[in-house]
Amino acid sequence: MRYAVRALRQGRELVSLAIDAGDEADAAAQTRRRGLVPLSVSGERTLGRLRRTGAKTFDVVLFSQELLALLQAGINIVEAIETLLEKEHRDDSRQVLERINRMLGEGKPLSVALASQPEHFTPLYVATVRASERTSDLDQGLTRYVAYAKQINEIRARLISASIYPALLIGAGGLVVLFLLGYVVPRFAKIYSDLGERLPAMSRILLYWGQLVEQWGTLLLLGAALAGVGLWRALASPVLRQRLIDRIWSLPAVGLRLRLYELTRFYRTLGMLLRGGIPVATAIDMVVDLLRPGYRENLVAAVAQIREGLPISSALLANNLTTPVAVRMLRVGERGGQMGEMMERIAGFYDEELERWVERFTRIFEPVLMAVIGLVIGIVVVLMYLPIFELAGNLR
Numbered sequence: 001m002r003y004a005v006r007a008l009r010q011g012r013e014l015v016s017l018a019i020d021a022g023d024e025a026d027a028a029a030q031t032r033r034r035g036l037v038p039l040s041v042s043g044e045r046t047l048g049r050l051r052r053t054g055a056k057t058f059d060v061v062l063f064s065q066e067l068l069a070l071l072q073a074g075i076n077i078v079e080a081i082e083t084l085l086e087k088e089h090r091d092d093s094r095q096v097l098e099r100i101n102r103m104l105g106e107g108k109p110l111s112v113a114l115a116s117q118p119e120h121f122t123p124l125y126v127a128t129v130r131a132s133e134r135t136s137d138l139d140q141g142l143t144r145y146v147a148y149a150k151q152i153n154e155i156r157a158r159l160i161s162a163s164i165y166p167a168l169l170i171g172a173g174g175l176v177v178l179f180l181l182g183y184v185v186p187r188f189a190k191i192y193s194d195l196g197e198r199l200p201a202m203s204r205i206l207l208y209w210g211q212l213v214e215q216w217g218t219l220l221l222l223g224a225a226l227a228g229v230g231l232w233r234a235l236a237s238p239v240l241r242q243r244l245i246d247r248i249w250s251l252p253a254v255g256l257r258l259r260l261y262e263l264t265r266f267y268r269t270l271g272m273l274l275r276g277g278i279p280v281a282t283a284i285d286m287v288v289d290l291l292r293p294g295y296r297e298n299l300v301a302a303v304a305q306i307r308e309g310l311p312i313s314s315a316l317l318a319n320n321l322t323t324p325v326a327v328r329m330l331r332v333g334e335r336g337g338q339m340g341e342m343m344e345r346i347a348g349f350y351d352e353e354l355e356r357w358v359e360r361f362t363r364i365f366e367p368v369l370m371a372v373i374g375l376v377i378g379i380v381v382v383l384m385y386l387p388i389f390e391l392a393g394n395l396r
Contacts, residue, residue: 003027007036017118030289034123058096058120061149068142077138078104096120109133124269127286131276141276148272152265155351162362166369173373180380182217185210188384206383245292257357263321264350266290271343280339281307295321312339325349 005017005027017036019027024041031038063084070080081104085097096117103113111130114121125145132141189210213220234240249255266287273283284303288296298319305315313330316322322330326346333342 003041005031005038005041007031007038026293033285033288034118036118058093060121060125061146061153064142064146064149068139068146071139071142077110110138123286124273127273127278127283128276131273131278135277144272144275148268151268151347151351155261155264155354158355159358162358166362166366169366169369169373173377176373176377177380180377180384181209182213185380185384186214186217189214203383203386206380249292257354260323260350261354262291262295263323263326264347264354266321267326267343267350268347271340271347274340274343276340280312323350 003019003024005019007017017031017034019030027041028038031041066084067080070083071077075083078101081097081101085094085101088094088097099117100110100113103116104110109130111126111133114129115123115126128141128145129138132138185206187210189207235244249258269287269290270283273286274280278286281303284299284306288299291299298321302315302319302321305318306312310318311331311334313322313327313334316330317327329342329346329349330339333339336342
């Protein structure tokens with residue numbers, strides 16, 4: 001669930017955040033990890049989320065791409081921000097750029113200017129810029145972040161595109177079934193009302209439903225609407241939603257792939273930070289929010305072991321945060337001193353595996369789903385016309 005958090009920075013500056021968390025305690029803990037003091041935590045309302053979704057927001061990836069192009073053209077950072085400010089026409093984006101430009105004019109680094117607006121720039125992005133400033137290769141840091149963002153967006157887009165067709169099938173099939181049960185069956189119930197016991201048993205049950213809809217249709221519609229609202233509110237509850245997520249994770253095949261997807265995102269983000277020169281323990285602390293609550297405790301324990309001198313591969317393996325393939329690749333990276341590159345290779349390896357699994361799953365699931373929907377619609381139609389077939393047979 002998404003929570004609205006009001007917090008203090010450095011004991012005096014009031015900031016507002018929007019954080020995805022399992023519950024209020026988790027949201028407060030994430031706020032403290034950002035170096036802030038939480039004052040209030042509240043769940044965002046659905047209407048507020050819809051309003052924010054429709055509103056224009058600051059596009060960090062686009063900002064990074066444009067800033068990178070200007071820096072590679074030889075323009076310094078102050079002039080680059082001023083250029084972006086001059087060409088920007090949207091008020092919300094201009095406000096963000098004006099704050100950055102003002103703080104740069106005061107002599108503050110870009111990372112500090114970005115960190116002052118946590119509602120737009122995540123700690124991950126700020127840390128990437130800060131590490132690049134230390135090594136004077138901001139363009140390289142921005143290049144790594146843009147590549148990282150594109151990879152994450154591509155994975156998300158593939159998963160969404162794979163789910164569109166099944167969702168359309170379910171929606172269309174559901175509408176057809178509702179049309180049959182809510183409109184066609186009641187009409188047939190009037191026609192068959194005089195046949196009584198001469199109807200087949202299953203047809204009588206179906207036609208009883210038609211009579212019920214005919215007599216109490218308004219109340220049934222109202223009850224369905226109330227049930228839908230109740231289900232929506234239940235899914236909005238953090239506790240019930242977490243239980244549903246845990247139930248999905250407990251499914252053997254699906255849970256394994258979800259874990260793999262989460263670890264892939266974790267490795268890719270961690271690899272980008274390590275390539276940017278951020279220490280291992282610090283980088284892991286920054287990406288802890290990418291893991292579900294059950295794995296965060298494991299990651300905290302792994303960080304403690306790494307700080308005690310245990311190799312990364314051994315610490316992650318001991319806390320169930322790796323796979324047999326990944327742990328071997330991590331050991332190779334430790335011997336060669338290229339942990340960042342190796343973690344990104346691990347993420348790429350499992351990206352391909354997940355893509356193959358999604359493709360196989362959709363190839364199997366879509367025909368099965370079509371068959372099930374067709375079977376349900378066919379059964380309803382046959383039960384409606386079965387009495388006609390039997391009557392025709394009796395007339396011979």
